[in-house]
Amino acid sequence: MIEYFIGVDGGGTGTRVRLANADGVELAQAQGGPSGLAHGIDNAWKAINDAVGKAFALAGIAFAPIGASAIGLGLAGVHNKQWAAEFIAANPGYAAIRLETDGFTTLMGAHGGEPGTIVAIGTGSVGQALLPNGEQREVGGWGFPAGDEASGGWIGLRAINHIEKVIDGREPASAFAQAVIDACGGHRDAIQVWLAKANQTAYAQLAPIVVAHAATDDTARGFLADAGREVASIAQALDPSGTLPLALCGGLGAPLRAFLPDGLLARSSAPLGDAAAGALRMIMTTEPRQ
Numbered sequence: 001m002i003e004y005f006i007g008v009d010g011g012g013t014g015t016r017v018r019l020a021n022a023d024g025v026e027l028a029q030a031q032g033g034p035s036g037l038a039h040g041i042d043n044a045w046k047a048i049n050d051a052v053g054k055a056f057a058l059a060g061i062a063f064a065p066i067g068a069s070a071i072g073l074g075l076a077g078v079h080n081k082q083w084a085a086e087f088i089a090a091n092p093g094y095a096a097i098r099l100e101t102d103g104f105t106t107l108m109g110a111h112g113g114e115p116g117t118i119v120a121i122g123t124g125s126v127g128q129a130l131l132p133n134g135e136q137r138e139v140g141g142w143g144f145p146a147g148d149e150a151s152g153g154w155i156g157l158r159a160i161n162h163i164e165k166v167i168d169g170r171e172p173a174s175a176f177a178q179a180v181i182d183a184c185g186g187h188r189d190a191i192q193v194w195l196a197k198a199n200q201t202a203y204a205q206l207a208p209i210v211v212a213h214a215a216t217d218d219t220a221r222g223f224l225a226d227a228g229r230e231v232a233s234i235a236q237a238l239d240p241s242g243t244l245p246l247a248l249c250g251g252l253g254a255p256l257r258a259f260l261p262d263g264l265l266a267r268s269s270a271p272l273g274d275a276a277a278g279a280l281r282m283i284m285t286t287e288p289r290q
Contacts, residue, residue, distance in 0.1 A: 002095055003068040006055070007280025008048055010035030010075040011102055012123035012153075012201045013251075015047045016276040019055040024284055029276070030054035034201060036123070037077025038143075041086050044075065049092060070096035072283025074105025074275050076124055079141060098286050102275055103128040103141055109278025110247040110271035113285075117238045118271070119231050122250035123204040125151035127234035129244065139237045144200040149234070150227035152204030152252055158223050159206045160184070160195070167191075176213035176220045180206055211255045227252075228259025235264055247271040 004027075007018040015032040032051030035044040049064075052071075056064040071094045078084045078101045091097050103118070103126035110118045117129040125148045126141030144153040163180045165171040167188055181187075183206060184194040194202070213220040235246055246268040248257055257265060273281075 006071040009275035028058035037083040072279040074102040105278035106275040109273035121252040124148040129238040149230035152207035153200040156203030156206035176217040
């Protein structure tokens, strides 16, 4: 018997969980570490279980009854079918499980399960659409560094390339460049060490520096303008007619609104709910309530 429903949004930066009872009443929310599948299957499940445990604790339940819980997950990395299969096979005991891309669960949350489009922009990026006839479309989401245009990782990679040129004397120094240099160790040798260890999450952690300096630095502003054009390209491919509502989601969704073309900005809106809410909706519509 399913007594609890759990919705999980897992990416390269963190994990967000929503917990509801069998009647669909939300009981608690919690957060944990990264659970994108690129971090490893065991690491992903550990981060998820830690966050689920926190949610149950916040709901006043000391021991998480996963054997009586149905869990819906939208995780980064699910496009890799081998990773997805290994993740499902490693289910630590949940009574029911449904795994989808984080883009799909973001779409479910953003428009309450109704037709619409989203561009999710966080550590990575992806565009998803649900058409009125039930058809789904996906654009982007190819992964870092080859894809994930406009994402935190994509922006951070450009910031690193910029400071390499500044340190070499190929581009002028600035307060923006110095802030990125400081974040990566402060000097050339330390930056080389940083680069040797850096993954998508590390690059994405530089994106807030770009956002913070965009109002005063042409280079930083240019990176965000490029990201805005990439978002517009994704949105156009998802919905060439331009008739469906669009929501910009993820941590960089709000900052990039200012860099959208006027027409696209006019039909965009804030998401109704987040990806964890979408994952919760997904599993509640998949598994019958007891």
